[in-house]
Amino acid sequence: MKIGAVYFFTDDGPDPVEFGKAAEGYGFESLFFPEHTHFPLSRKTPYPSAYGGGELPSFYLHTHDQFIIMSMIASQTTTLKLGTGVCLLAQHDPIAKAKQYATLDYLTGGRVIAGVGFGWNVDEAEAHGVNWKKRFSIVRDKVGVMRALWNEEEASFDGPEASLAPSWSWPKPKQAGGPPIYLGGAGPTTMRHAAQWADAWYVVPPPDDPTLERVIPQFWSICDEVGRDRDSIKIAVASAPPDPAILEKYIEQGVDRAALWIDPADNPDQGMRNLEDVAKILPHFTG
Template sequence: MEIGVVYFFTDRGPDPIEFAQAAESYGFESLFVPEHTHFPVSRRTEYPVAYGGPGLPEFYLRTYDQMTTLSMVAARTETLKVGTGVCLLAQHDPIAKAKQFATLDHLSNGRVICGVGFGWNVEEAEAHGVNWKKRYSTVRDKLKVMQALWSQDEASYSGDIASLEPSWAWPKPFQGREIRTYLGGAGPTTMRHAAQWADAWYVVPPVADPTLEDTIPQFRRVVEEAGRDPSSAGIAVASAPPDAAVLEKYRAQGVERAVLWVDPADSPAEGMRNLETVSKVLAQLG
């Protein structure tokens, strides 16, 4: 099982390059960066309790652009994988987004992981023209367009929400491989979609099942019901706790990657200290 970290970079916290280089030196395998473009002040959508709500943390309002941050990190690290955790794909043009991912993966020698998600803030999505009731099929179809552009010399896809006429687009991802895609989130609907079309489910551990000992067997049953070999659908854990006992239980159940939560900070020094604190769990793992 690989161990990475996730961090909300803002204009008040640590420098992303310094943070990433430190994470790499501690032995973390990957760094994931979330995405929110803006927050309408109406606040009609409550911050989910599963993520720590209902109060909305200020760091959500100040996040750096996801792809710009990951590009700078990739340019100044050697082996650290860089992931979107997650890209709110419904809010983006899939042709342009496919180009961004493929370029970053090509220039970083294959270090990109593409995590996508449906999002939770309705008014944020609607500001981008997203039909909230169709967000699931929107993300699915847009990702299928991206995957076609990554893998096919003459790429095409026909979907309900997004389609692509036969097209040429290069570069392809590094060494011609497709970028591994995660579908992030929690709950039965996201689980079902991940089982049907994602490379892996990037699951946020439910409060009632922090070790995923009930959730993972359920997911594998859903994968099988979807007509897939359960071994073909991976499991990664989003915002995992820096707890060695919990992480060992993830490993025993075949989790491919646990991405540890590092508390965002209002000062660079505090953010770096938080990373150092979380890194101590690495020495506790076999």
């Protein structure tokens, strides 16, 4: 199982480039970058209990743009894979986003993972004009647009929620087929969408099932139900607890990648110490 990390980069935390270089130096295989564009003061949407519930953590309000920091870190690293973890794709134009992914993948020699998700903050999505009830099909069709642009010389796509007239677009991604699509989230609806069209299910461990021993069998059953070959899709874990015993359970169940949660910090030194502390478990898995 490949071991990566996920970190909320903010304007009061560690320097993203120094953090990324350190992560690569410690031996993390990948680094994932969350996204939130803004938070309307209305705060109609409560902070999900799956993420801890209660008051919204302040780091959500200070998060950097994921593609800018991915590009900066990419320029100063050589092997570290870079993942959007996740891109809230319903809130974006898929043609522009496809260009960003393709360019970064091309320039990094194929180091990009395209994590996408449906989101949880209704206020944020609606400010971008998203019809919340259609967010699942919107993301599905926008992924279809991106894949067409990545793979077709004369790209086109026709979906009910997003479409593309025949178009040219270069550069093409370095990875054959484009960056792998990781669909983030948990729950049966996300599982079904992942089984139908994603390259990997990027699951956030439910609070009552941190080892995923309950939900992974459910996911494989859904794959079988929709006719998806189990060998054609992977399971990755988002914000995995840096607990060796839990990570061993993931390995036993065939998880391909775990992105370990690094606690965000409101000062640079603490953020780097948090990274160093979690990195201490890496030798247990990498030898």
